[in-house]
Structure formats: C-alpha cells, structure tokens
Amino acid sequence: MSGSAGSSGRSAGGEREKKKEKARVSRTSQILWHAHQNDVAAVRKLLEEDRSLVKARDYDNRTPLHVAALHGWIDVAKCLLEYDADVNAQDRWKNTPLADAEGARRSPMIELLKSHGGLSYGQNGSHFEQRPLPPPLPNKCDWEIDPNELDFSGSTLIGKGSFGEILRACWRGTPVAIKRILPNLSDDKLVVQDFRHEVNLLVKLRHPNIVQFLGAVTEKKPLMLITEYLRGGDLHQHLKEKGALSPSTAISFALDIARGMAYLHSEPNVVIHRDLKPRNVLLVNTSADHLKVGDFGLSKLIRAQQHSHDVYKLTGETGSYRYMAPEVFKHRKYDKKVDVFSFAMILYEMLEGEPPMSNCEPYEAAKYVAEGHRPMFRAKGYTPELRELTDQCWSPDMNNRPPFLEILKRLEKIKETLPSDHHWHIFAS
The missing domain is CATH 1.10.510.10 (Transferase(Phosphotransferase) domain 1)
Incomplete structure (x- = not known):
C-alpha cells in the first residue's frame, strides 16, 4: 500500500513540476512577444509578477532587451533596464543588444544602452550585417540538436513531399518548423553527405527576409532540419x-x-x-x-x-x-x-x-x-x-x-x- 501511495505521490509531484515548467516556458514566450509588440504595460506586469523574466531567452538566446533594442522600443528597454536587464547579454551569435541597435541604426536606443554601460560586441558585429558566419567546427557543432529536445506531442503537419514531411512542433518551448527526411532517404550515404553540406550552407545565412535556420539532427535518424516557424502561412x-x-x-x-x-x-x-x-x-x-x-x-x-x-x-x-x-x-x-x-x-x-x-x-x-x-x-x-x-x-x-x-x-x-x-x-x- 505504502509503496503505491509513494509512487502516486511522486507522479503527482512530477505532474506539478511539468505544469510549472510549462507555465515558465509560456511566460518566457509572453515577455519576448510583448517586447516585440512594444507593449510596455504587459512587459511591466509580467516583471512585477516575476522579476526573473527579465533574463528570459528565446531559442537564439536573445533576451527581451535584444528584441527591444532591434526594434528601437525605448520605453520597453527602459522598463527592462529598471528591472536590472543585463545590458551586455549575448545572443547565439554573441551579439549584445547595442550591436543589434547599431545594426538597425536606432540612434536613441544606442544612446540609452551606452548610458547604461552597453558595449557593442559580437562574433559578427551587428545583427543585420550580411557577413557569412564561419562554418561550424566538425567536432563541436553548435547547430546539432538533440532530438530529445524536440517536442512532437502537439505537432501539426504543415506540408508533405517526396523527401519527407514538414511539421510544426516545439523546441525548448518555442514553436518551430521541422523538416523530417524519410527514413529510407536517411540511410543513403549520398543524401546524408548532401544533407550535412546543406546544413553547412544554411548555418551561414542570416537576413531579415530569409527564414532563419536554427539547427539540425544529423547524428541520429530521422535526419531533421529545424527552422523558425512563421505563423502567417505561405x-x-x-x-x-x-x-x-x-x-x-x-x-x-x-x-x-x-x-x-x-x-x-x-x-x-x-x-x-x-x-x-x-x-x-x-x-x-x-x-x-x-x-x-x-x-x-x-x-x-x-x-x-x-x-x-x-x-x-x-x-x-x-x-x-x-x-x-x-x-x-x-x-x-x-x-x-x-x-x-x-x-x-x-x-x-x-x-x-x-x-x-x-x-x-x-x-x-x-x-x-x-x-x-x-x-x-x-x-x-x-x-x-x-x-x-x-x-x-x-x-x-x-x-x-x-x-x-x-x-x-x-x-x-x-x-x-x-x-x-x-x-x-x-x-x-
């Protein structure tokens, strides 16, 4: 009796933890979304409820301050700085909010961030500069995604082709588009070789009018290519x-x-x-x-x-x-x-x-x-x-x-x- 009670207690605890994690992921998405929408009241309300959200990160490791800096939303940035946002947080490409603001030529934002000790640095300079990224190192792939991080539980089919299918699923709590290559194509050496070559090409592309490549699964089958999900359809x-x-x-x-x-x-x-x-x-x-x-x-x-x-x-x-x-x-x-x-x-x-x-x-x-x-x-x-x-x-x-x-x-x-x-x-x- 006591054993089963213990295990049900543990599973209830596990469920509670899952719910807490889901709520945290949801709030992370919310603050990034409201920062993007220039909704300072909604950003402030979330921070009043949970100060730690000022450190929220999206799948590119970008903070709400990165988002506000890129779009030039001064009031949102001031609110985030009031809640001790890290003015020199670095995103996936090692860019600071100031590098983003400079790339988008947001003069008032540049002044604001500099006055709070903002530094302009990053692996590739500002966010919009069209310099190719250095190719990833074969031993340490910063784009290789562990398939266990992909959540297909609520996935929907977006498209189908002879190569496989495209699904809307979640990666680290964020909706993404995933191209899954057919298992019989995943076994073909030429396809695997070309797939990796393709990933090496895509990882260098970064532009506001190009769908952003986020990573790939190349070490395990099925082969998968992960990009940002755009909710407007085609x-x-x-x-x-x-x-x-x-x-x-x-x-x-x-x-x-x-x-x-x-x-x-x-x-x-x-x-x-x-x-x-x-x-x-x-x-x-x-x-x-x-x-x-x-x-x-x-x-x-x-x-x-x-x-x-x-x-x-x-x-x-x-x-x-x-x-x-x-x-x-x-x-x-x-x-x-x-x-x-x-x-x-x-x-x-x-x-x-x-x-x-x-x-x-x-x-x-x-x-x-x-x-x-x-x-x-x-x-x-x-x-x-x-x-x-x-x-x-x-x-x-x-x-x-x-x-x-x-x-x-x-x-x-x-x-x-x-x-x-x-x-x-x-x-x-």
Whole structure:
C-alpha cells in the first residue's frame, strides 16, 4: 500500500513540476512577444509578477532587451533596464543588444544602452550585417540538436513531399518548423553527405527576409532540419484566400522577396534557390506585413539522387513546373537568373490573383513557357513600368534578366509613383 501511495505521490509531484515548467516556458514566450509588440504595460506586469523574466531567452538566446533594442522600443528597454536587464547579454551569435541597435541604426536606443554601460560586441558585429558566419567546427557543432529536445506531442503537419514531411512542433518551448527526411532517404550515404553540406550552407545565412535556420539532427535518424516557424502561412494560401493584391501590397511583397534573393545571390557564396514559388515564400504573421523566403536547398540536397527532371518533384509539388525557367525545363546549363524568372511569375500571380498559365497543368505550363509563350497581362494594376520589369525578368535569354539588386531599385521607384491604395478598390472585385 505504502509503496503505491509513494509512487502516486511522486507522479503527482512530477505532474506539478511539468505544469510549472510549462507555465515558465509560456511566460518566457509572453515577455519576448510583448517586447516585440512594444507593449510596455504587459512587459511591466509580467516583471512585477516575476522579476526573473527579465533574463528570459528565446531559442537564439536573445533576451527581451535584444528584441527591444532591434526594434528601437525605448520605453520597453527602459522598463527592462529598471528591472536590472543585463545590458551586455549575448545572443547565439554573441551579439549584445547595442550591436543589434547599431545594426538597425536606432540612434536613441544606442544612446540609452551606452548610458547604461552597453558595449557593442559580437562574433559578427551587428545583427543585420550580411557577413557569412564561419562554418561550424566538425567536432563541436553548435547547430546539432538533440532530438530529445524536440517536442512532437502537439505537432501539426504543415506540408508533405517526396523527401519527407514538414511539421510544426516545439523546441525548448518555442514553436518551430521541422523538416523530417524519410527514413529510407536517411540511410543513403549520398543524401546524408548532401544533407550535412546543406546544413553547412544554411548555418551561414542570416537576413531579415530569409527564414532563419536554427539547427539540425544529423547524428541520429530521422535526419531533421529545424527552422523558425512563421505563423502567417505561405503566399500560395494567402493569394488563394485574397485573390489579386493591390499594386502597393504586391510591390511591398515583391520588395521583401527581392531583398531575400539579393542576399542569397550576393558574392562570394551565391545560393541559387531553384524552387522559388508562392509556397516557399512565408508570411511572418497573420497581418501579412513582412515576407521571408524559405525552403531553399532541398532541390540541391536531393539532386545527387535523381535525374534533374525529378529534382523539382522532390521539393514539394510538381507545381514547381509552373514557375520554372525555360532553361531548367530544357535541361540546359543555368545560373542564378533562374530565380529571377520565377520571381517574375510570382509578381504576375500577385497582381493577377491567379497562377501563371492557370488553365494548363503545371507540366504543360512549363512546356508552353519553354516554347516562348508568356502569361497574358490582364490586371489594371500593371503599370507600364511594372509590365516592362516583368517582361525583362521572364526574358527567354537569361542574360537579359536583371539582377535582384537592380530589381530592388526599380521596384522602389515604381512604389514612389503609385497612387494610394484606395484608388484600386474598384478593380478588386
């Protein structure tokens, strides 16, 4: 009797500990979220209830002060400093809040942090500098994640492909997106080798318009790739629900995509996405005010396995054919300009409200495009400058397609000349 009573007492104690841990994780998320939202009253209330939350850390080891510093939220920062926030706390990249504030050019924040003894240091300087991270050391991987830290108990399936599945799960109390490679692919030496090579590439990428890689499971099966989870869903779903976007929204979205792509295409380590399409462009939040490019590299990851014709089937859907540059379809040599072609197709879809060549099956659409045909412009939102830019981006000759840095400059100019949004409502039926 006493034995079973003892064990039930222990299990009740264990349950209490689990609940306490869950509540702590939840409060950690809350203070980081409220700091991000510039809600000083909510931040103060949490700190009054539990002073230790000033030391809260997210999966990148970033404190609420890092978050406030990056966004320039002075009142939130003052409140955190009042509760003895560590002004020189370092995140995963060894950056201090001051390094973040300098990277984002937040002058008042820089002054505030310096007046509290803030120092600007970090492994890579400020948060937004686009310097590649040094490759991880093979013996001491700071990105290798212990699969036991991944909590799949409340996981939901986000996507499925021939390579495996993408799940929303939790890592150290934070929602993340996890790509799980199929067990039979995890046994293939070439896939393992390519997977590790891919991780070495992804770990160096850091940009506000690129989905952030967090780590990977490479030592145990199944192989897994962990990235930040973006709650806004993908652009494909957004366009399905909203239809054609207003020109100003479409251009804001296009600018975000082009910024991410300009970063990927920058020398010396050029990354060709190869599968740029609305499903691989993610909305940071439900208010859809910020986009990030994601899911690059998987086509390259599996390329050693298949004929190039099948590469695009492996990155999710054969729907990739719809956005595919003619030179890829024809198995010709190609370079980073394939991404510029796909970008033009996405721009077209945002303004028209339907996929390019929507009356054809994806493979037929790619074949039709490879023969020299292009989608028809119908939307009123296409100004002459936008039509010209789109035409150049999907030029059959890849040498005539502009690089993303030029696309950015031209989109900025077009944005300045657009009338305000309300003039366009008559066209959005």
